[in-house]
Amino acid sequence: MKKKLLLMLNPHAGKAEVKNKLLDIVDLFVKAGYDVTVRPTQRRLEIPDILRDEAAQFDLVVCCGGDGTLNETISGLMQNGQKRTIGYIPTGTVNDFATSLHLSKNMLVAAETIIKGFPFSCDVGQFGDRYFSYVAAFGAFTEVSYQTPQEFKNFLGRTAYILEGVKRLANLASYHVRFDYDDEVIEDDFLLGLITNSYSVGGFRFISQDRISMCDGKMEVLLVKTPHTLSERFAIVNALLHQRIDPEVMYFFNASKVKVHTLHEIAWTLDGEYGGSWTDVEVASVKQAVDILVDTKVK
Numbered sequence: 001m002k003k004k005l006l007l008m009l010n011p012h013a014g015k016a017e018v019k020n021k022l023l024d025i026v027d028l029f030v031k032a033g034y035d036v037t038v039r040p041t042q043r044r045l046e047i048p049d050i051l052r053d054e055a056a057q058f059d060l061v062v063c064c065g066g067d068g069t070l071n072e073t074i075s076g077l078m079q080n081g082q083k084r085t086i087g088y089i090p091t092g093t094v095n096d097f098a099t100s101l102h103l104s105k106n107m108l109v110a111a112e113t114i115i116k117g118f119p120f121s122c123d124v125g126q127f128g129d130r131y132f133s134y135v136a137a138f139g140a141f142t143e144v145s146y147q148t149p150q151e152f153k154n155f156l157g158r159t160a161y162i163l164e165g166v167k168r169l170a171n172l173a174s175y176h177v178r179f180d181y182d183d184e185v186i187e188d189d190f191l192l193g194l195i196t197n198s199y200s201v202g203g204f205r206f207i208s209q210d211r212i213s214m215c216d217g218k219m220e221v222l223l224v225k226t227p228h229t230l231s232e233r234f235a236i237v238n239a240l241l242h243q244r245i246d247p248e249v250m251y252f253f254n255a256s257k258v259k260v261h262t263l264h265e266i267a268w269t270l271d272g273e274y275g276g277s278w279t280d281v282e283v284a285s286v287k288q289a290v291d292i293l294v295d296t297k298v299k
């Protein structure tokens with residue numbers, strides 16, 4: 001009997017290019033021996049429901065869309081307690097997580113990877129009772145991805161993030177936050193905080209790959225301090241431009257669990273989508289929680 005494949009796709013993701021490639025993608029899967037069911041998503045957060053109600057009938061589940069679509073797929077599996085291997089065809093604007101997994105932005109190559117690849121057990125971030133695949137963040141730049149209108153994002157791609165970020169440099173908000181992790185406490189004023197499981201965030205690569213593992217049960221935490229002097233401002237801009245960590249104006253550490261405390265609610269983004277506003281939240285890494293088909297060795 002033929003293996004059954006469920007292809008869940010966000011038809012609006014990125015520049016909606018999947019519409020031109022769908023037939024070829026399905027054809028590849030059929031030639032590989034799959035009986036394919038295509039499910040274009042009809043609304044936000046439909047994917048967790050599809051997974052809960054229908055995934056058991058399929059041998060392989062594939063999602064196709066941007067980081068938000070992958071987030072819904074991973075969150076759905078985690079919330080439903082479903083441990084199964086998934087395929088991912090990235091079609092979003094930025095595709096941060098796909099970059100980290102070395103998944104091709106060419107949809108047909110990504111589909112080939114699903115057919116020929118092998119499962120990589122990847123950590124998943126838990127944020128309160130929600131999940132993220134590659135970033136939980138607060139602060140100036142992080143608001144960009146969910147406040148930038150979709151059309152603008154599609155038109156400018158990564159440049160939209162840079163332009164919005166630079167525009168905001170003039171009047172960035174500052175957040176007083178305490179982070180408790182392991183036996184350490186960091187309390188300071190911050191412009192930006194990123195808790196990641198990825199080499200790339202918003203298209204930027206702040207953190208060199210050799211300092212990161214996506215399957216070690218640990219998250220990378222990057223905190224950019226609020227500058228108090230001109231030279232600190234300069235140092236931040238310089239570090240951002242050159243995509244490197246400057247310990248004078250930034251904290252960087254690894255942790256499996258981080259407790260975050262603030263006096264006033266802070267808006268968070270999870271994988272580029274709004275993640276709610278919180279004063280206290282616990283962020284943890286769930287080690288090797290999801291298996292994703294990849295074609296190269298990922299650390």
Ligand SMILES: Nc1ncnc2c1ncn2[C@@H]1O[C@H](COP(=O)(O)OP(=O)(O)OP(=O)(O)O)[C@@H](O)[C@H]1O
Binds near residue numbers: 272
């Ligand atoms: N039919 C739909 N109508 C409206 N929203 C949808 C629909 N299907 C999916 N969505 C939502 O669209 C959001 C954004 O999708 P996605 O991340 O896949 O694309 P993107 O924003 O173009 O990509 P990226 O985040 O990588 O830039 C997701 O959170 C998803 O819930």
